[in-house]
Amino acid sequence: xxxxxxxxxxxxxxxxxxxxxxxxxxxxxxxxxxxxxxxxxxxxxxxxxxxxxxxxxxxxxxxxxxxxxxxxxxxxxxxxxxxxxxxxxxxxxxxxxxxxxxxxxxxxxxxxxxxxxxxxxxxxxxxxxxxxxxxxxxxxxxxxxxxxxxxxxxxxxxxxxxxxxxxxxxxxxxxxxxxxxxxxxxxxxxxxxxxxxxxxxxxxxxxxxxxxxxxxxxxxxxxxxxxxxxxxxxxxxxxxxxxxxxxxxxxxxxxxxxxxxxxxxxxxxxxxxxxxxxxxxxxxxxxxxxxxxxxxxxxxxxxxxxxxxxxxxxxxxxxxxxxxxxxxxxxxxxxxxxxxxxxxxxxxxxxxxxxxxxxxxxxxxxxxxxxxxxxxxxxxxxxxxxxxxxxxxxxxxxxxxxxxxxxxxxxxxxxxxxxxxxxxxxxxxxxxxxxxxxxxxxxxxxxxxxxxxxxxxxxxxxxxxxxxxxxxxxxxxxxxxxxxxxxxxxxxxxxxxxxxxxxxxxxxxxxxxxxxxxxxxxxxxxxxxxxxxxxxxxxxxxxxxxxxxxxxxxxxxxxxxxxxxxxxxxxxxxxxxxxxxxxxxxxxxxxxxxxxxxxxxxxxxxxxxxxxxxxxxxxxxxxxxxxxxxxxxxxxxx
Ligand SMILES: Nc1nc2c(ncn2[C@@H]2O[C@H](COP(=O)(O)OP(=O)(O)OP(=O)(O)O)[C@@H](O)[C@H]2O)c(=O)[nH]1
Ligand SMILES: [Mg+2]
Numbered sequence: 238x239x240x241x242x243x244x245x246x247x248x249x250x251x252x253x254x255x256x257x258x259x260x261x262x263x264x265x266x267x268x269x270x271x272x273x274x275x276x277x278x279x280x281x282x283x284x285x286x287x288x289x290x291x292x293x294x295x296x297x298x299x300x301x302x303x304x305x306x307x308x309x310x311x312x313x314x315x316x317x318x319x320x321x322x323x324x325x326x327x328x329x330x331x332x333x334x335x336x337x338x339x340x341x342x343x344x345x346x347x348x349x350x351x352x353x354x355x356x357x358x359x360x361x362x363x364x365x366x367x368x369x370x371x372x373x374x375x376x377x378x379x380x381x382x383x384x385x386x387x388x389x390x391x392x393x394x395x396x397x398x399x400x401x402x403x404x405x406x407x408x409x410x411x412x413x414x415x416x417x418x419x420x421x422x423x424x425x426x427x428x429x430x431x432x433x434x435x436x437x438x439x440x441x442x443x444x445x446x447x448x449x450x451x452x453x454x455x456x457x458x459x460x461x462x463x464x465x466x467x468x469x470x471x472x473x474x475x476x477x478x479x480x481x482x483x484x485x486x487x488x489x490x491x492x493x494x495x496x497x498x499x500x501x502x503x504x505x506x507x508x509x510x511x512x513x514x515x516x517x518x519x520x521x522x523x524x525x526x527x528x529x530x531x532x533x534x535x536x537x538x539x540x541x542x543x544x545x546x547x548x549x550x551x552x553x554x555x556x557x558x559x560x561x562x563x564x565x566x567x568x569x570x571x572x573x574x575x576x577x578x579x580x581x582x583x584x585x586x587x588x589x590x591x592x593x594x595x596x597x598x599x600x601x602x603x604x605x606x607x608x609x610x611x612x613x614x615x616x617x618x619x620x621x622x623x624x625x626x627x628x629x630x631x632x633x634x635x636x637x638x639x640x641x642x643x644x645x646x647x648x649x650x651x652x653x654x655x656x657x658x659x660x661x662x663x664x665x666x667x668x669x670x671x672x673x674x675x676x677x678x679x680x681x682x683x684x685x686x687x688x689x690x691x692x693x694x695x696x697x698x699x700x701x702x703x704x705x706x707x708x709x710x711x712x713x714x715x716x717x718x719x720x721x722x723x724x725x726x727x728x729x730x731x732x733x734x735x736x737x738x739x740x741x742x743x744x745x746x747x748x749x750x751x752x753x754x755x756x757x758x759x760x761x762x763x764x765x766x767x768x769x770x771x772x773x774x775x776x777x778x779x780x781x782x783x784x785x786x787x788x789x790x791x792x793x794x795x796x797x798x799x800x801x802x803x804x805x806x807x808x809x810x811x812x813x814x815x816x817x818x819x820x821x822x823x824x825x826x827x828x829x830x831x832x833x834x835x836x837x838x839x840x841x842x843x844x845x846x847x848x849x850x851x852x853x854x855x856x857x858x859x860x861x862x863x864x865x866x867x868x869x870x871x872x873x874x875x
Contacts, residue, residue, distance in 0.1 A: 243295040245481035246410040247442055248352075249317040251340035252326035254281060254305035257357035257393055261326060262288050262302045264393035265403065270302040281306055285316040285427055287440075287483060289471055292407055297471075299442070299483045300324075305336050310343075310589065314580055315427055315498060315540040317344060319442035321413045321481065322406070323352030325383060329370050329390065330361045333377045339589050342521055345381050346592030347578045351412065353387040353405050354378065360392035416480035419650035422446030423574070424484060424502040425539030426456075429493055435466070437493045439502060440485045441540065446650075448486070448502075449477035456491060457501045458510030458570035463488040499541030501572040509599045509645040510570040515614055517593040518547060518563035518581065520555050524590040525583070527554045535587070536565055538579040538595070544568040547581070551611055562614045563593070564600070573598050575617070576648035594618075599646055601632045622649055626657050627666050630677045635684045636718045637676035670724045684725060687714045689734065689744070696747045701792040703749055703799045704741030749796060758783045758793050763802055766813040771820055771843040771853070773812050807852035820853065821862060828863070828872040835869050 250258040259282050263269050270286020271277060286302035301320060303313040317323070323344045327337055344352070354374055359367060371388050378384055387405045391398035424441040432438050439456075448454070452465045466489040468475050470482055478484040486502060501508060520528055528534075530549040535542055545565040555561050565571075573579075573595055580592040596617040600610075616628045629646050630638060640658075644651050658675065661667035668676050691713045695705040711722045726742065729735035736745050751759060761783040766773050774782075776789035785793065789809055797803040803811045812820075820843065827842055828834060840850045854870060857863045863870040 243297065244410070244415070245297045245299055245479065245483075246322060246413045247299040247301060247320045247481060247483070248322045248324050248406065248410075249301045249320035249344075249349075250303050250324050250326055251313070251317065251337075251344055252305055253328070253331070253334035253336040253340075254307070256305060256326050256328040256331065256334070256337075258282070258305060258326045259286065259302055260393040261324075261355055261357055261391065262286070262300055264391075264396065264399055266290055266300065270300075283309055284312050289483070290403070290406075292410070296407070296410055297482075298406055298410055299481075301442075301483075303340075305340075307336055307339070310336070310339065310582070310587070311535075311537075311542055313340065314343060314537045314542065315425075317347060317349070318425060318537075318539045319444045320349060321351075322409050323349050323383070324406070325352060325354045325378075326357055327354060327370075327374055328358045328361075329356045329367055330358050332370050332373055337377070341378065341381060341383065342589055343580055343592075346519070346521075346580050346589070348382075348594075350382060351386065351409055352383055353389060353402075353409060354383060355398075355402060356388060356390040358392060358394075359390040359397055360395045416445060417650055419652040420445035420480065421507045421574075421644065421650065422448050422480075422503060423508065424448070424486070425541070426496065426500045426502060427498055427540045429496045429498065431493045432487070435487050437488045437491050437496065438485050439488060439496060439500075440483070441502070443478050443480055443482050443484050444539075445480050447477055447479045448484070453505055454486075454488070454502050455505040455508075456488070456496055457503060457508050457572040459495060459500065460510075461491055461495055462505055463491040465489070499539070499543075501539060501541075503572075506641055507645060508572050508574070509642075510572050511599045512567045512570050513564065513600055514567065514571060514573065514595055515550075515562065515564050515597040515600045515610075515617075516579070516595040517560055517618065518549075518555060518591055519560040519593050520557050520591040521589070522558035524557040525586075525588065527556045528590065529554045533584045534590070535582040535584065536567060536571070536579060537582065538571065538573045538577055541571065543571055544584075550607075550614070560593070562611055564610075571598075574648065575646065597646070601634075622647070622653065623657050623660060626654070627661055627677070630661075630667050630675055631679060633676075633680075635676065635680045635715060635721065637670055637674050637680075637721045640673045640675070643675070670720055674720055676721055681721075681725070684714060684717055684721070685729065688725060688729070692735065692742065692744045692747075696744060699792070701749055701751070701755075701796055704736075704738065704743035704747075707737060707740050707742050710742050749799075751796070755793060758785055759796055762794065763797055763813070766797075766803055766811065767815065770813070770816045771845045772849055773810070773816070775809055776811060806856045810849075810852055817856075821857065821860075824857060825862065825872065828870070833866065833869045833871045 252258055259271050266288040268288035270288055271282055276283050282304035288300045290298040301316045303316040389398050389402045389405055391402050423445045424443045426439045426441045428440045430438055450465055455462050465486055467487040468478050469485040531546050534545055534547050536545040545567045548564040550562040575595050575598055577595045583590050596614050617625055644654050662669055668678050668681050711717055733745055736743055762779050765779050776794050780787050804814050804817055806812055836850050858865050861873050864873045
């Protein structure tokens with residue numbers, strides 16, 4: 238920790254009811270964190286309390302005081318979700334009690350890295366008793382993150398040990414690693430209230446990134462956007478807040494009723510809300526019983542508690558002390574990031590039974606759950622960041638994935654993501670469709686193969702058609718995402734494999750080949766239209782005379798249309814392209830001379846009936862040769 242930089246470290250209390258947590262926080266900070274009238278009346282803590290200590294060197298120790306009562310473990314969980322250090326409070330006169338163990342288990346499950354033990358009420362016991370308790374406590378934390386941690390006897394009544402405790406806290410705080418600044422900001426909300434004249438205020442610990450006044454934010458999972466009107470830290474307005482800081486945010490544009498504890502503030506569009514998450518589940522060794530698949534549990538992450546069913550992925554039941562992959566089907570959307578730790582409590586009786594790490598917060602819907610899903614999760618669990626990223630890109634399949642979607646799914650920040658994407662691309666392990674869209678080369682290769690196969694099949698089935706509708710091809714290629722498809726088609730075009738002309742695609746190798754008999758029919762048709770000039774036959778008549786039945790959809794007729802030799806002027810009215818050119822020349826000459834003409838002029842000019850004259854005039858209007866003025870035509874300028 239550098240002395241110049243302000244640092245915020247969050248300490249959470251933990252421990253059995255009445256062991257003196259709140260009294261200790263008050264003795265340390267001067268703040269009575271029991272604010273509720275009911276807390277005052279009953280002399281117990283019900284909900285979270287907040288205080289802080291300002292230390293030299295720009296260090297602020299934020300303290301979250303939690304309730305010890307077993308009925309309020311739910312609130313305790315919301316408080317310790319974002320802490321750096323645990324202060325386990327054990328009354329010297331009572332020693333280790335049930336919630337001492339449960340809170341310790343919760344802190345362990347949340348992978349809190351360090352902390353200390355305050356042996357409170359030291360004034361109530363003799364020195365030799367204190368030594369016995371100290372040994373007992375040291376034994377109770379053996380094998381946990383608190384093994385070997387400082388055990389400091391204190392008395393909130395006499396002030397004994399408070400200075401030592403503070404020194405110990407400071408030493409631990411100095412060793413807390415800085416939270417990543419390259420992280421998307423996230424603030425799990427622990428309180429919501431309204432302030433007269435200001436509106437809605439939410440509070441919480443900013444667990445990552447930073448937020449500033451006037452920033453646009455989104456409250457997840459409701460997807461409600463708001464603007465930060467103001468920020469406060471410890472009752473003072475601040476321009477910005479950083480990771481690790483307890484923060485109050487005044488939100489503009491959101492009603493208090495729209496927000497609740499458990500919601501998360503983040504930048505718009507950056508966090509994932511999902512009702513399906515995958516991770517590891519470890520059952521505490523002293524959990525009362527095995528967990529069967531589909532067991533209903535209380536799922537705690539951040540400040541939220543959501544009911545969920547735990548689906549075990551590789552076994553019918555998980556026995557105490559074991560760990561397995563699990564999928565959680567949540568009864569409300571969960572907002573979390575991969576790597577987040579969670580705690581699971583049984584539905585009834587309500588006790589902490591285990592927890593784990595989230596691996597996938599928006600898992601792909603696998604057809605088969607079994608081995609493929611396990612392999613996927615193993616990669617996410619043990620892979621390097623590069624491998625994890627590649628795995629996510631692979632698993633979105635041929636649709637590819639947007640950068641912002643990826644950033645919500647990977648356990649690292651946007652800068653790191655960008656760098657890793659560059660590395661993957663350089664090694665041919667990711668393909669960039671554009672700056673914002675990525676696909677795995679395997680998916681891309683499969684899509685390419687599918688497109689080429691579909692085109693070959695089309696050419697085989699319709700040898701006389703020059704190409705396939707691009708949209709139909711896209712549909713046959715699994716309805717590929719438009720931008721992925723467009724990227725693929727231009728890649729295939731550049732390779733010389735596929736040609737796309739207007740809305741038709743074909744293999745570059747494809748040619749329309751006619752049998753001598755088919756060629757004869759086509760030639761007959763063409764010469765008939767050529768001869769007929771401005772008064773062509775209908776497709777049916779022409780086909781009939783050439784010895785085949787059918788209308789303009791006939792493949793031999795279409796050969797002439799597709800090659801551009803016949804041009805559709807209106808519905809079933811086709812002209813030979815050369816005839817149209819010569820009609821145009823005559824028409825233009827006439828218009829130059831007369832400036833404007835009516836339908837009868839063109840009838841006379843070409844010696845044709847209205848049946849041909851009107852569609853021709855409209856056709857040349859469309860071609861922007863002529864312009865219409867009432868019933869008459871003039872030459873279009875330019
Ligand atoms: N003698 C003595 N009494 C203490 C000390 N610390 C706390 N107490 C008393 O113990 C009782 C419980 O203290 P709290 O601080 O409310 O305990 P808590 O751990 O916050 O309790 P919950 O929040 O309800 O779990 C109160 O009556 C305090 O006065 C201490 O150091 N010495
Ligand atoms: Mg208390």
